[in-house]
Amino acid sequence: MLLPDDVDLDDSAIPADTVLGTHATLSGGWVEFSAALPNAPLKVVYRVSAINLAIDLLRNNIWLIAVNLLLLALSMLSIYFIRRQYIRPSENMAVELEAERALNQEIISSLPSGLLVYSFANNTVIASNKIAEHLLPHLSLQKIAHMAEQHHGVIQATVNNEVYEIRIFRSQLSPDTYLFLMHDQDKEVMVNKRLQQARREYDKNVQARKLMLHNLGIELNQPVRKMHDLVDSLHSRPDEEQQQALLGQLTAASASVLELIDNITLLTRLETQDWQPTREPFNPTAMIDELLLEALPALNQKGLALFKHFQLDVEQNYIGDANALRKVISLLVHYAIITTACGKVSLVIDHEPEHPDRLIFQINDTGSGISNEEISNLNYPFLSQTLVDRFNHGSGLTFFLCNQLCKKLNGQLDIRSKVDIGTRYTIRVAMEMEKKEPQEQEKLLDGVTALLDVTSDEVRGIVTRLLQAYGADCLVAEDRAVNR
Structure with missing residues (x-):
């Protein structure tokens, strides 16, 4: 059916058989529309350029396409923002909540007291630490909560002979949820004592x-x-x-x-670990003799007697720090001279029984004694004022310095004093004995017999031991008279 160009096409006006006989095919760059003529063996073919057809379609439907593209872009942006604002924050929030939960659990576990959050609605433990978990089997939480509410939220309970103070707090959001705080009273008392x-x-x-x-x-x-x-x-x-x-x-x-x-400089070196004892061989006999010779002027100045009881082998040498040992003995002898107004000062040199390498030096005086406050200088220098005589004065550093030197020598210093009787200073040090060559040597006084006529028993004993140490035989005048 042919119609003029200015007439609108109505699909309903086209015969059905004509519509069914119409075909459209793509041939190269052309679109062909063909239809068979009725009652004739002819076919009408209409060819349109595909490019022109596409341009016409695009020009006629540009606004519809633009609207569709705009809606598609808006849809994509909406999907992006929805995922960013709702889905991603949920994932981050879950991670933050997990980190916060782990932090809360770490804080609860680090508490020095027991902490327990318990819900009586479903009888479950919401949060707890190891202390609370250890005490939980021994506690009746329902009874504790009831008793604590009657006593202003605080009660005391005994678990395994340990006293605990339990405080409870009820949740404002969930009335059936309670917070239990458990303090170990014994530990708290101990901590307070340590602080005091x-x-x-x-x-x-x-x-x-x-x-x-x-x-x-x-x-x-x-x-x-x-x-x-x-x-x-x-x-x-x-x-x-x-x-x-x-x-x-x-x-x-x-x-x-x-x-x-x-002495102050030496003590400073001792405190800073800059001073260490040396190991050199020395002879105690020579060291003690030199030391006492230096002390004789001070003894003679006060009219004091000096007695030396040397009960070691005079020829035996020891290995150690002789200067430090001499320093200790010299300071204590000087202190004994100051505290002794009249009488004597005696020095006893010996070793422990069955341990010849453990030397004992005892300094005894017959002075007025020293007070406990003065002896406290043994643990802290210059803690108490010292005694003073007409010629000299004691030092508050003496006892502490001697004690530190004795410790460095693997020894100890002990001071015992009684008022109006005197003081005893005891020095114990371990000194390695120098090995002597196994050879027989003739002693200085071998074959000599000495006749002693000494009234004082103490002096007689000192002289007898000294002569015997050098190989002499001693006869006491009283014993000789009795034998006759």
Whole structure:
């Protein structure tokens, strides 16, 4: 059916058989529309360029395509933002919640007290730590909660002979959920005692530091002031003999100050671990003799007697730090001389039974004794003021320095004193014995017999042991008279 171009095409007006006989095919770059003519063996073919057809379709439907593309873009953006705002945050939130839960569990586990969160609605434990889990089988939570509510939320319970203070808190959001806090009262009491002890030790150290500085100032001030006075006296005394005497006193005072400074320096090296004992062979006999010869002027100045009881082998050498041992004995002998107004000072050198390498040095005096406060200088220097005599004064550093040196020598220092009776200083040190060559040597007094007529038993014993040590035979005058 042919129609003019200005007439609208109506599909319903086209015969059905014509519609069924119409075909469209693509041939190269053309689109062919063909239809058979009715009542004639002819066919009408209409050819349209495919490109022109596509351009016409695009031009006629451009707005519809643009709207579809816009809707597609909006759909894609909507899907992207929905996933970003809702799906991804849920995943991040789950990770954050898991991290927060792990952190809360770590905090609960680190608490020094037991913590338990319990729900009575379904009888489940919401949160707990090891302390609460250990106590949970021994506790009736229902009874504890009931009793605690009657006693302002706090009760005490005994579990395995340990007293616990249990505090409960009810949740405001879930009335059937309770928080239980369990404090070990015994441990808390122990911690409080330790804190109090630490506080007392701190106060004691502060007080000791104040006393140390005070007593150190006094001890340094006395010889320095004495030196200053002696220097003034030297300028005002034209007599040469008096100047020589004053120079001697000035030398002694300066030596006292120098010795105190040397002792402080040595103690500093001991405290900083800069000083270590040496190992050299020495003979105790020669060392003790030199030491006592140096102490004789101070003994004679006060009119004191000196007794040396040497009960070791005079020819035996030992390996150790002789200078440190000499320092300890010298300081203690000097201290014993100061505290003894009259009487004697005796030095006993011996070894432990069946242990010849463990030496014992005892210094005994007949002085007035020293107080417990003065003995406390053994553990802290300058903690107490020391005794002073007419010629010299004791040092608050002596006992502490000697004690530290004894420890460095693998020994110990013990001080025992009784008022108006005297003081005993006991030094115990381990010294390796030097091996002697197994050869027989003739002693100095072999074949000599000495007749002793000594009244004092103590002096007689000292002389007898000394002569016998050098090979002499001793006869006591009283024993000889009895034999006759």
